[in-house]
Structure formats: C-alpha cells, structure tokens
Amino acid sequence: MSNSKEYTFSETNDVATFFQGYAADFDSIYGHTKKRSRWDKFLDKYFRLSMRLRYELVxxxxxxxxxxxxxxxxxxxxxxxxxxLNGGKIVTGLDIAQGMLELAEQKTKRYLAEGKVNYVYSGYLEHAFPQQFDAAVLVGFFDYIKTPLDIFKKLEKEITKELLMSFPKxxxxxxxxxxxxxRMRNCPLYYYxxxxLESLLTTMGWQNKAEIIDIDRDFFVRVKL
Ligand SMILES: C[S@@+](CC[C@H](N)C(=O)[O-])C[C@H]1O[C@@H](n2cnc3c(N)ncnc32)[C@H](O)[C@@H]1O
Structure with a gap:
C-alpha cells in the first residue's frame, strides 16, 4: 500500500473516517466475514438487490x-x-479508508504475492497514476462524491476502454x-x-457512448470510451 496522506478537504475526511469505522460491517454485507444478525439478513435480502445486480453486471x-x-x-x-483477479485480470484497488484496504489485502493475499494486485491508499482525485488502465470499476463510490464531473475528467485521462459505475437513485x-x-454519522451522501446522469454524460460528450441501466435502487452506467 502506498504512503498515507493528510487530507485537508474536510468532507473527504468525513467519508474516510466513516468507512474506517464501518469497514468490517460493510464487508460482512457480502457474507464472508462478520456474522450478520437476523435483521441484517432481512435487510440484505429485501434491500440489497441492486448490490447483487451491479456485481453481476461488472x-x-x-x-x-x-x-x-x-x-x-x-x-x-x-x-x-x-x-x-479470479477472472484473470491485473487489478489496482484504491481507497481512502485504510481499514477497508487491509480487508482487501487479506482477501487477495495470494494475488498480492504474485504481483497481480496492488493497493493505493488515497482519495481518487488526490492520486495521479503514472500508467493507464483498460477499464475502471466505480461501484458504491459516487454516493460519496460531491463533484462527479471532476472524477469523470480524471477517468477520461487514465482509462482507455471502459467505465463501469453505479449511482444511487x-x-x-x-x-x-x-x-x-x-448524516448522523457525519458522512455526506449524494443521489442522482x-x-x-444524462446531463453529466452530455457535459463529458459521452452521451452516445454510454448506457444507463436501471437496477432497483441504483443506476448502472457503462461508458465505452
Ligand atoms: C460503499 S463502499 C464500496 C466498496 C466496493 N466498491 C464495493 O462495492 O464493495 C465505498 C468505498 O469508497 C471509498 N471512498 C469514498 N470516497 C472516496 C474517494 N474520494 N476516494 C477513494 N475512495 C473513496 C470508501 O472509503 C469506501 O471504501
């Protein structure tokens, strides 16, 4: 994992703090870490359909x-x-919460040892990659982003073929x-x-390259660059 940073932008800081505290709980939604209560399982079944659908689309x-x-x-x-990684890809994971990255490293230990994955501890806008990637996956990410256009502009430079993104409705x-x-835990949230989305995509000139798929509580957006 690359070096940690001091964040000056307070909202990004709030998101990092929230996910630092939420890491194990969030990960358990996928069902292979911490035990879930009956109530959590009920919520998972009825309200997390879009999490499954966006996973399948990716x-x-x-x-x-x-x-x-x-x-x-x-x-x-x-x-x-x-x-x-199981599908044979070479992966770079980036996140602003160290606790989350530690879980990711644990989960992909074997691939880390083989040099097939690396992790970057940073906010996305704060990290410049020296290389380009074929595709980017941004799932459950735009919920916390105040300025999605800034993210799109950076992606346009760093990604050559395809963007796969989810946006909460x-x-x-x-x-x-x-x-x-x-909000009670000081974490900002943005909906779309x-x-x-159409107006953001048009601003980028991506309107004819993008597909917006309605998946329950999210929109899934695929952009072929
Ligand atoms: C809801 S989780 C989704 C994790 C994963 N993509 C998934 O779907 O299982 C959102 C993640 O985005 C990270 N995040 C939020 N804002 C970020 C930013 N500006 N730069 C990098 N990571 C960020 C959070 O720390 C958190 O781990």
Missing part, C-alpha cells in the same frame, strides 16, 4: 478479454478486486432514511436522477 462486462488491467476506485474490502423513503442515518 462481472459480465469485464469478462471481455480485451479488458486486462482494471482500476477499482473506492475498492472497499476488495470483493470486486478478488472477483476480477434519488427519491424514495429508503434513500431519505439512509441519508439521515449517514436519470436526468442528472
């Missing part, structure tokens, strides 16, 4: 053999990194309840309507 699109090197931005506990009682819950 695996489907990255099965393209032309996508060899993948950047996982906001890789969290490494569930996507592990799946991509605006509206709905559950979304509102989640926002309150996160379909027209927000």
């Amino acid at each position: 695996l489907k699109y990255t099965s393209n053999a032309a996508l060899k090197t993948i950047l996982d931005v906001g890789c969290g506990g490494g569930v996507y990194c592990e799946a991509l 605006s509206g709905g009682l559950l979304g509102w309840q989640r926002k309150v819950r996160y 309507s379909k027209s927000d």
Whole structure:
C-alpha cells in the first residue's frame, strides 16, 4: 500500500473516517466475514438487490478479454478486486479508508504475492497514476462524491476502454432514511436522477457512448470510451 496522506478537504475526511469505522460491517454485507444478525439478513435480502445486480453486471462486462488491467476506485474490502483477479485480470484497488484496504489485502493475499494486485491508499482525485488502465470499476463510490464531473475528467485521462459505475437513485423513503442515518454519522451522501446522469454524460460528450441501466435502487452506467 502506498504512503498515507493528510487530507485537508474536510468532507473527504468525513467519508474516510466513516468507512474506517464501518469497514468490517460493510464487508460482512457480502457474507464472508462478520456474522450478520437476523435483521441484517432481512435487510440484505429485501434491500440489497441492486448490490447483487451491479456485481453481476461488472462481472459480465469485464469478462471481455480485451479488458486486462482494471482500476477499482473506492475498492472497499476488495470483493470486486478478488472477483476480477479470479477472472484473470491485473487489478489496482484504491481507497481512502485504510481499514477497508487491509480487508482487501487479506482477501487477495495470494494475488498480492504474485504481483497481480496492488493497493493505493488515497482519495481518487488526490492520486495521479503514472500508467493507464483498460477499464475502471466505480461501484458504491459516487454516493460519496460531491463533484462527479471532476472524477469523470480524471477517468477520461487514465482509462482507455471502459467505465463501469453505479449511482444511487434519488427519491424514495429508503434513500431519505439512509441519508439521515449517514448524516448522523457525519458522512455526506449524494443521489442522482436519470436526468442528472444524462446531463453529466452530455457535459463529458459521452452521451452516445454510454448506457444507463436501471437496477432497483441504483443506476448502472457503462461508458465505452
Ligand atoms: C460503499 S463502499 C464500496 C466498496 C466496493 N466498491 C464495493 O462495492 O464493495 C465505498 C468505498 O469508497 C471509498 N471512498 C469514498 N470516497 C472516496 C474517494 N474520494 N476516494 C477513494 N475512495 C473513496 C470508501 O472509503 C469506501 O471504501
């Protein structure tokens, strides 16, 4: 993992602090770490459909053999990194929460030893990569991003072929309840309507290269660069 940084931008700091404390709990949603309570399991079954759907879409699109090197931005506990590595990809995971990266390293120990994965401890906007990647995966990431256009502009320089991204939908009682819950823990959350996404994609000139897929509580966006 590359060197840690001091963050000056307070909102990014709040997200890092939130995920530092939430690492093991978040990872357990995927079901292979900490034990989940009955209530958690109920929530997982009824409210986390989009988590499963976006996972399946990432695996489907990255099965393209032309996508060899993948950047996982906001890789969290490494569930996507592990799946991509199992599929023969060369992976770089980046995250702003050290606790999350430690989980990811644990999960992908074998691949770390083989040099097939490396991890970067940083906010995405704060880290300049010397190399380009074939594709980027940004799942469950834009929820915490105040300026998505800045992220898109950086991705445009660093990624050559494909972007696979999820965006939480605006509206709905559950979304509102989640926002309150996160706000109480000082973590900002951002939601997106379909027209927000269309206008962001148009600003980037990506409107004819992008597909917006409605998946339950998220939009999944695939951009072929
Ligand atoms: C909800 S988790 C998703 C993890 C993983 N992508 C998944 O779907 O399992 C969001 C992750 O994004 C990271 N994150 C949030 N803002 C970030 C930023 N500006 N730069 C890098 N990572 C960030 C958080 O630390 C957290 O680990």
